Amino acid sequence: MGVLLGSFCICKSPFHQSLPPPFLTTSQRRNDKKKIIPMAYFRPENQTDSNFMERRPFLFMGLSALPFLQSRANAVESLVEDKQDKAMAEVGPQNLENIQGVSSLQQQVHQQEAPANPFVGFLNGIGIIGLGVLGALYALSQNKMATLQSAIESMKSKLSAKEVAIATLERNFKRSLQSEQEKIEQIRKMKEEQASLLNQLASANTALTEFQQELHGERKLAGDLKAQMDHLRGIIAQAGEDKKILEALLREKQDVANVLEERLDLLILETKDKEMRIKNLNLSLAGKESECENLISVCNQTKEDLAQANAVIEGLKEEVHRSGEEIELKKSMEEDLNARIKLFLIEKDETIKKIHTLQEEYNELKSFSAQRAASDSEILSNKDCELNQLKEKLETLLNEAKSNQALIVELTRERDSLRTTLERETKTVKNLRGELQITEETLGASRLEAAELSEQLRQSKRSCEELTSEVSKIQTEFSEALVSLNQNLDDVESSSKVLSDELFSVKEALTKTKQELVVVTDELEDVKEARENLKKELLEIYKKAETTDHDLKEERKVVASVNNELEELGKQILKDKDARSNLERDLEDATKSLDEMNRKALLLSKELEISNSKGANLETERNMLYTSLVEQKDAVKEAQENLEDAHNLLTKIGKERESLETRSKRLDEELASAKGEILRLRRVVNLIKSKENEQYQQESRKPEDGATVIVKRSGRRKGAPSSEDSE
Template sequence: MGSCLNQSPFRYSQRSSRSPFPFRNAHTRRSHRTAMAYARQENLKDKFFCSRRLILFMGFAVMPIIRRRAGAIQALDADNIELKEQDWKEKEKESVQESSSRNSFFLLLNAIGFAVLAALYASTKKEKDAADATIESMKIKLNEKEAAIACLEEKFETELLNERETSKKLLAKENAEHLALSSQLKRANDTIKCISSELQEQKVLVKEHTFQAGDLESRLHGAQNEKTEIQEQLKEKVNSLSDLQERVDMLSLEIKEKEDSFLILKSKFDEKERDLDTLSFLYKQARDQVTNLNSEVEKLKDLLLEDEKELELKNGLVEKLKSELSLLIDEKNESSKKLDSVVDEYSQFRLSAEKKWASEAEIRGKKEEQICRLEEQINFSLGEIERKDGLISHLIKEKDNLQEMLELESKNAKNMGCELEITQADLEKSSKEASDLSEELKQSRDLCSNLEKKLFEAQTEFNEAKDILQMNILEMKQETENLSRQLRSAKELLDKSNAEIEITSQELIDAVQKCEILEKELNEEKNATTSLNEELNLLEAQVSKDKEFKKNLESDLDEADKALEEMNRNALILSRELEMANSRISELGDEKGAVFTDLDREKRAFREAQLNLEDAHSLVLRLGKEREGLEKRGRKLEEELASAKGEILRLRGEINSSKKTNNVQSREKNDGVDENGVRKKRVRRRRKV
């Protein structure tokens, strides 16, 4: 009977346990790596416990077997339990027949021992079958859960890669936008320099106009002096009509020439007024475009702030993942301590686990619905981001077009400056042109005032639009916060489900440990330990790879943070430069107002000169009328002189004729001379005269 100790009745359980628990693939070994690691520690304890129990139950059967030699009990067949029981009974009968001659008391002890062994064997087999069925079902569930966990891990990795790619794309876009903004600022600075140079030229022109106005005033004073001298000369030289006539003719010719030049200048001034209207319209468009560009810059700043917040959220998620990893490691250590207590609670927990499976299925359905909703919301937000990127590109194109328009306007302004120089030469030629220009400058001033009013209205509209955009941004921030809260709740639910899955996996591991305790296969345990060590090494390598991947992700995130900080700094610098440009533009506007005031003064001077010229013209017309009256009087005097001369000659003729008649009467008393002859002589005298 010495072979019974070496060949125990639990050998069948060892053979039968190999089929339901094979290590089929590396994936199942990895899933049970923690269970096998803990099984090594508990198999030793259970080994001693089972050996003691066998010694207690087989003590009575071993005592008579030591004193005699008996045939060893053959190995039990795994396929037919009933035949082995019959063999045991036959062997017991043989042993009883052999030992009946010696001692009946030992026979009773042997029978009791074998009966106890058979009962124990049957009970252990039933427990083993039930445990095998439960373990197979739990393994199937574990495989399903492991597949789901693998899918979730793959999804998480793909999401991380996508986020990394999107962050890289965003950084590239932001760098391109930064370069575009810097180029635009350079162009704006160049335009400001051009405008400042043009203003300086206009100041020089204003100074020249002031000098010209002074010259015109001096000329007007000279004209007034000449007017007084002319009046004195007219009073003194009323009789000298020939000289006055010549002077009047000269003045009329000069007036005609000046009127012709005035008409020419008026036509030129009309053309320039049209050019000024076009320039004012282009100036309005440029101001509107500048306001639009400022709004675009503010939108870009808002987008940068949103990107910074998203990066902060990602950093928070990374920190949470780190904290969760540390918590999982701590929980793993605690679970290793609680395994002993969980073995006793397994029977009670199995009933509650079935209920939890149903509740977990419902919770998973809800979680999947929430995840689908969150994915839809994320896709919607990504679509909005793409739409905003399209708007930004469109606005950049519009900004380039506006810069081209500004360059054209600067060229037109230069051309207008050349034309203004030509007009200044024309203004020096005639004072009438100056008066017309003063009136047109009044009109331009009115137009400028209207433009300023319109600009003020546009600024008010821009401020209202800015407030509306800020409200929309706040609403978007609230929506993003709500989405982040929903994501956090979903992550918490996933963490809870993962914890429950780990608990169930630990329970399954405990069941596997119990089965391994019943099997008592040291060789398989050794192989399992070697395989577990290999798997642990593989897992350590994977963990190191994961750590390296996490470090790379953290370094990428740090680089992204640094790049975003640099972009923020550049954006602040650009905003400051834009503010400086706006202040420079306001200063240029003030200088423009000063130029307009100088032009108003020149207009007033031109008006005074025009009035003086009108007075001179009216005086010249008056002198012309007086000249005509004097000419009429001269003609009348000539006629009167001619008539007086005729009467004088007639009287002389009459006197001579009367004298002759008196002399002749004495001589020609007897001659019959008619009076007709005398009349004929008078007629002849008149003809001579």
């Protein structure tokens, strides 16, 4: 609060231009023209405070007629100077302007060659009493500051509670993020396992294709054998005449038959091995089916976790809705404050009108008092008897002024401490606002991350469903392959039975054609050699076919894995593009909404600060105006009473005037001793003035509070017209 303190200035009383009594000499009249009679006056420093300070002349209207006395009150001034020197040691630099007013009074007394008014000290004491009124105003300001401190403490408690709530929300959100990250890692592991299973299924498919190719080769061998048997039959028909030769060669044929039987046994063993492999593949498929079931259970768990995450997101949305409702409540509070401010402005206008009316009344009273003082100037000689009583009153008033000055020092210290505390609290409030903005930004980022995680979980669900569908397809294909293998095995068994029957028939034919085979032995030996060569070529061809099969299998595996990877990459790229576009849109919307929210919050905070400052200023102005009106009414009453007392006192002062002239001579002697002290005080006051001016310049460069800072200034004014203009 800007507290306006007036400074003592010297101005002529309104009765100074009136005619002196007829018994005065011409020399005294000349001295009257040169004399400048001081009076206590608080000069306003601001337009808003001028109305508040214009009531003070009413307090001293009854005593303003005293300057017509030609007596000198140097003794009273010496008492005032001694008490002011004591007060200089007690009062700090904050009340130096009051002391500066007193020093200016003393300097002006020093400049006058003629003796001064005897009531200078009395009037200065009355001016110091005016500081008590300022003390009352300081008490009011302290009460207001106490209420402000309580409000600030309540705001601090609310802010601390909000900080605790924000910290809990952050902890919960971090926990949820950690759990979601763990789930994402599990999903990645599941994807890797699914990829390994797919690779195993591809290897199983390749093995099945290899088995099918081997079966086709065995069928071709059976066809070759059948062709050979047909060829042998033709040879037997042609060699019917050479049965004897063939009988010699039957043993060799039997050996060949034994070799064929061994081959058949080998084929049977190979078929059994293949059956064992098929059984092992069935077992591995059963294990893979169990793993797929485990994957499905894990997917269900992830769905449940997603439901929990959605519940958490809904809770956060509810909190955002609550915060919006709180903002709406704040807006309604702002509207109420604006309505109150309008009411305060209306009251202010009314009080300004009342003050104008009081100023007019004051001017009328002033003119009336001037006329009445002209008629009562002859009665002033009768008031010398009451000077002793006035001296006693002055002493009591000076003691009260000292106590009031001590109170003012304490009040100024408390004001400085309150300002420092307010500055600290404003800084803390600014820091808390910054932290709130940071927490809102972190919440927005966390929401975006939650949205991303939800989209990733949806993608994982889709991938799990696709994997389940692929596993079901692979199972159906495997079942079909098993059925085809069983059919092929049945065909091989039937063909082996047919071959065994044909062998028995061949044996019977061989027994009949032993004689014919003897002739064909030579040809058979050639045939054996050619057959052995063919066997070697067939073995080499088999080896080459096996190597090519292995190469083809590996190439097919590589091609299949590459194709799968390309398909998955294409799907993931499309999904990533869609997700990225969605995320960019969401980010743009979120940034726009956050910018709008921040702008609205800043505007609301600025409007709240402006409304609070306006409300505080209006309340202070209302209280000041109310107190000023009450004091003006009291001052008018006291001025009327003082005018009546002044009329009575003027009749008595004339009698005591002669005694005061003798005392003035003594006071002139004491003035000479006081001149040195006055000069010393002037130097001290000038030094303090320069320091205060520097401090004022520094404070005006760096204003921080919205409180109005009003500077105390001391000024001199000579002559009655200048004082009237200032009023």
